[in-house]
Amino acid sequence: MMSFLQIFHRRGHRIVPRRFMSTSLPPSPIPIFTTVDSYREWRRSALDAKKTVGFVPTMGALHDGHLTLVRRSLAENDLTVLSIFVNPAQFAPHEDLATYPRTLPRDIELLFQQSYTVPTQTAENAPQIRKASTIFLPSVEEMYPSGISQTVADQKGTFVEVKGYGEQMEGKSRPTFFRGVATVVTKLFNAVEPTHAYFGQKDLQQAILLRRLASDLLLSHPTPRNLHIVPTVRDQSSGLALSSRNTYLSPAGQQVAPLLFSALTVAQEAWDLGINKAACIQRAVNIINQKKNEVQVQGLDVKLKLDYIQMNDANEFDELGAEETRNSRERPVILSGALYVDSTRLIDNIILGNASEIMY
Template identity: 65%
Template sequence: MSTLPSSSIPIFITVAEYRGWRRKAFAENKSVGFVPTMGALHDGHLSLVRRSLAENDLTVLSIFVNPAQFSPHEDLTTYPRTLERDLEVLAEQNVAMKQPSAVFLPSVKEMYPGGIHQDVSQQRGTFVEVKGFGEQMEGKSRPTFFRGVATVVTKLFNAIEPTNAYFGEKDIQQAFLLRRMVTDLLLSHPSPDHVHIVPTVRDASDNLALSSRNAYLSTSGRKVAPTLYASLQVAQGYWANGGSKSECINAATSFVQQRVEEAKAQGLDVNMKLDYIEMNQVRDFEVVDDDATRHLREEDPIILSGALWVDKTRLIDNILLGAQALKYK
């Protein structure tokens, strides 16, 4: 940490240092907005920062690549780390004459004093699980992911004590799960209604959701990466026209396969593989039964989500379906 880049924004590397700053904010009755990130910032992250700047007296952003949400075979060591640039773009943010107030930049030892192992079976210490909510959707493909997310966000909420916290809609299951966690753990900073979900930021040219992992995509991979969201839009169209769940998902799956064939015909050096496309209830993430779709169409929003491998890069995306969807954001 002695080689930190220079920054006009105060940087705190320990919880003790940060808490001194936070006590002053409490004493001055100032609200604190919080944006947790793993760095490699893009405009999706910055949209969360700008929302926080607009709604709070002070805004804190954390940068911490969390080992507990990477399984042993995943990309922890190669995850993009661009701290100097991250600090530069943060310093450029300004809303209503307010700029980011602090960056929390802890080490792994600071966040996991007892150490941390990527293999769950080797882990020792205190971890947080949201039972029954972390096994579906993304949790089905990444069984230990939400355990790692819930653990680190609990730690961050305890350290930062934010008035408001902001998460991107691209990671919709994560955002809803964290709201549930905050409710169950009786947290006051933030309270459940102060965990905000901000719309996904997309590339204006092709609707690809912005993600730090997009940096992994090859030139050919970048050309086909919008396939996932386009397939979800196909399913959304069938849903809007009264289609059943199976009709929606079959149409989306067929669309992906069509794009795979088109990529081969165009000679693109890329391998696309669909992980899943599914519909889940917002309330509990349970898989939507095909027979229940008429009721859900009228009463509750549902999550239409998917994951697509583009070579070694796994992309995720989602669309909230239903007239009541906005009330969940």
């Protein structure tokens, strides 16, 4: 294996200048960049070599949902970059910024295990194996040169807001969330300059909003069409959507956490039968309430609190009318919800209608 100091895993690429290396980082077989300047030197080499760059932005604490995005990027791009940055601007003051899981050594190990074998045209050619090319690991100071406060009223500097698309669904419950997401992803796109970027369906509203951002800001790296949404990865036995925050769940919480997806599935089944939106959502709410009663009867030490279940247009995010049915909708619909299991907030969604209009 080539040295950690080498930018690419293949012959002929440049070496990371020593002035850009950090002595506080854990050992890694994958090059790590902690500054925009150092990363951009690497990116110029990729540009000169006419290599495509796939990008997977994360907040770390990697799980198979993240790794699925990595594997798709490896299959579709010459080079793959993964960023790890816990973004203060998308956490409200009362949320879990300080306790969000940070598992860098394990993240590096999991990332290095991912690979893709490029099909060869002839038997004489040795197979080419792609692995992650680099990790972009900026500090808060690097990403927010003007400083950052979790309180929006105290913030100074430049921020990005996608007007009219961040107030519904997740935005209704977390009013400043998408402002923070749009800001940090704009910064990451500017720094990384990806050919393609990959996001998970679990954060569907976020991904569609970012496509809108890429379109409105006339971004070329990536273009809106090259911002890809990949299906949610679920626990094979329970159906629970994988999330870094699942580690917060107690054993009792883990038992009931798949409830949200079960409730959304009931609503989906009703929608497919032609039942109107209001009745579909009520059926899902009934499932939640039934489970609450069962938890009490069984004496499980877990509290359930429904945040919302809603149906929204997949393009404009407008809420559907109470009487609307599948027969009145030409475009896909997002059926989404959020549920507190004790203090852990879980989100999930299902696309109703032609998912291929969104998932590409």
